[in-house]
Amino acid sequence: MGVVIDNFDLYLSGFLTSVMICLWGLIGSLILGVIIATFRVSPIPILKWVGSAYVTVVRNTPLTLVLFFFAFGLPELGINTSYYAFGLAALIIYTSAFVCEAVRSGINSVSAGQAEAARSIGLGFGQSLTLVVLPQAMRTVVPPLGSVIIAMFKNSAVLGAFGVGGDLWSTGMDLSSAQGYAPLPVFIGVAVGYLCITIPSGLALQVIERKVAIAR
Amino acid sequence: MHRRIIGSRSAVVGAALMMTLSACGSIGGANVESRVEVVDNPVFDEGTTMARIVEDGRFRVGIKFDQPGFGLMRLEGGFTGFDVEIAQFVAAGLGFEPSDIDYYEAPSQRREEILEYDNVDMVVSTYTINDRRRERISFAGPYYIAGQQLMVNADDERITGPESFTEHPDATVCSVTGSTPSQEIQPYLANVSQLVLFDVYSKCADALRTGQVDSVTTDNVILLGFVAKSDGEFKMAGEQFTEEPYGIGITKGDVAFCEFINEQVQLAYDSGAYTEAWLDTAGSVEGAQTPELPEFDPCT
Numbered sequence: 421m422g423v424v425i426d427n428f429d430l431y432l433s434g435f436l437t438s439v440m441i442c443l444w445g446l447i448g449s450l451i452l453g454v455i456i457a458t459f460r461v462s463p464i465p466i467l468k469w470v471g472s473a474y475v476t477v478v479r480n481t482p483l484t485l486v487l488f489f490f491a492f493g494l495p496e497l498g499i500n501t502s503y504y505a506f507g508l509a510a511l512i513i514y515t516s517a518f519v520c521e522a523v524r525s526g527i528n529s530v531s532a533g534q535a536e537a538a539r540s541i542g543l544g545f546g547q548s549l550t551l552v553v554l555p556q557a558m559r560t561v562v563p564p565l566g567s568v569i570i571a572m573f574k575n576s577a578v579l580g581a582f583g584v585g586g587d588l589w590s591t592g593m594d595l596s597s598a599q600g601y602a603p604l605p606v607f608i609g610v611a612v613g614y615l616c617i618t619i620p621s622g623l624a625l626q627v628i629e630r631k632v633a634i635a636r
Numbered sequence: 637m638h639r640r641i642i643g644s645r646s647a648v649v650g651a652a653l654m655m656t657l658s659a660c661g662s663i664g665g666a667n668v669e670s671r672v673e674v675v676d677n678p679v680f681d682e683g684t685t686m687a688r689i690v691e692d693g694r695f696r697v698g699i700k701f702d703q704p705g706f707g708l709m710r711l712e713g714g715f716t717g718f719d720v721e722i723a724q725f726v727a728a729g730l731g732f733e734p735s736d737i738d739y740y741e742a743p744s745q746r747r748e749e750i751l752e753y754d755n756v757d758m759v760v761s762t763y764t765i766n767d768r769r770r771e772r773i774s775f776a777g778p779y780y781i782a783g784q785q786l787m788v789n790a791d792d793e794r795i796t797g798p799e800s801f802t803e804h805p806d807a808t809v810c811s812v813t814g815s816t817p818s819q820e821i822q823p824y825l826a827n828v829s830q831l832v833l834f835d836v837y838s839k840c841a842d843a844l845r846t847g848q849v850d851s852v853t854t855d856n857v858i859l860l861g862f863v864a865k866s867d868g869e870f871k872m873a874g875e876q877f878t879e880e881p882y883g884i885g886i887t888k889g890d891v892a893f894c895e896f897i898n899e900q901v902q903l904a905y906d907s908g909a910y911t912e913a914w915l916d917t918a919g920s921v922e923g924a925q926t927p928e929l930p931e932f933d934p935c936t
Contacts, residue, residue, distance in 0.1 A: 428716070429677070492839075492842065492843075492846075495843070495846035495847065495848045496846055500847050502829075503832060504829075516883065547752060580813075581830045581834075581835060582832065583843070583848070585828065585829070585831060585832060585833050586828055586829075590813065590833060593813045593814045593833075594813065594814055594819075595819075615643075
């Protein structure tokens with residue numbers, strides 16, 4: 421495992437780049453996912469349709485294809501930005517579909533009586549959703565959402581194949597191919613890097629789950 | 637030139653593992669005429685590698701299977717490329733027709749290994765001579781000096797060489813993950829985000845065409861291939877800025893075999909076969925310069 425120690429600074433910068441991708445992806449997909457979930461449970465038919473269509477299309481497309489459409493498709497249409505932005509946008513759009521479904525399952529777990537009670541004291545759709553239903557829904561949603569988030573952290577490794585450089589995965593490729601280190605120890609190091617992201621995330625999710633758990 | 641071109645990243649770990657585990661099979665060459673005279677029943681000193689090869693009646697050569705111009709496995713079978721031609725020159729001196737050579741795939745990551753394990757007699761696969769590799773194997777040659785260059789869009793005036801990247805910190809350059817060119821360009825960059833990496837050069841060319849990157853860098857002969865196919869969309873920028881001497885890998889310390897290989901390459905050069913072979917392979921793209929045979933390194 422000398423290769424990891426010898427190139428620790430490379431691994432560290434790769435790790436930090438990957439962490440940043442994961443953080444932005446997390447923030448972006450939580451926001452977008454909740455918005456799409458709101459669409460799907462709203463009483464307005466057009467929004468309902470948009471939400472369902474989004475989830476159906478995005479959730480059933482492989483992530484590599486979503487990334488491909490961003491990195492190679494949009495430039496064909498004359499849209500140019502950094503590969504980092506393309507990759508992050510694709511990751512957020514892809515993950516949002518799964519976040520949306522997790523949130524929706526949480527909303528469905530809140531008994532209909534809660535929404536009806538909110539409506540009966542004169543709250544509108546928006547108010548009853550944000551003040552009554554979502555706060556309860558978010559508590560049941562922590563475990564399934566946790567799985568989605570951890571899956572996204574691991575999916576972020578694919579961005580390296582679409583022009584995003586300097587992440588953990590690219591670091592491993594660089595060391596094993598150009599610099600001639602044996603691939604196995606190099607990629608064990610890369611795997612450990614990802615574990616350093618996913619395992620603490622899992623522990624944090626457990627803490628959150630315990631904090632917000634409600635006895636029904 | 638130390639480079640691996642891989643189809644998809646998700647397959648890379650798998651491929652890397654496969655390469656360390658699997659033995660590679662050999663495939664016979666195509667039926668082509670030798671450009672140099674095949675020696676009839678050559679005789680060598682007892683105990684030399686040449687004598688062993690003649691006695692075994694097998695000549696095992698490691699080449700690239702996926703490098704256009706140098707070592708490429710054709711869909712219809714057989715192999716083409718300048719490295720393949722070089723192997724044929726050596727084979728002729730051992731009494732082997734081109735069709736009698738056993739070719740094995742020698743991907744960049746495994747070249748030293750297959751020589752150490754005696755899976756092949758020699759390796760000719762865009763193999764850049766360097767000291768790190770000399771610790772494990774010996775090199776005959778060099779038989780060709782490649783050089784790294786830049787390719788840009790035809791209307792580009794900003795990039796005139798690798799120095800341009802420090803003058804224009806927003807200019808980007810594309811290369812292939814884990815390749816020697818991707819390493820060599822880094823000292824010229826103002827910041828790491830200027831370097832964009834893909835698994836194959838065709839994606840770099842696509843990104844250049846759509847304006848996602850400003851330039852592509854790798855060996856000049858590969859770039860010339862893209863320029864030739866681009867219908868005037870691309871052009872070369874600046875001069876070659878590295879020297880990559882391609883050598884022939886053999887077992888460490890096999891001086892007699894090294895000298896024999898150099899002799900065969902020299903004979904082929906003197907007879908004009910070397911230049912013919914170049915023009916038919918890597919040198920067939922427009923703008924490729926016909927090389928002179930470089931001076932051989934001493935055999936050690």
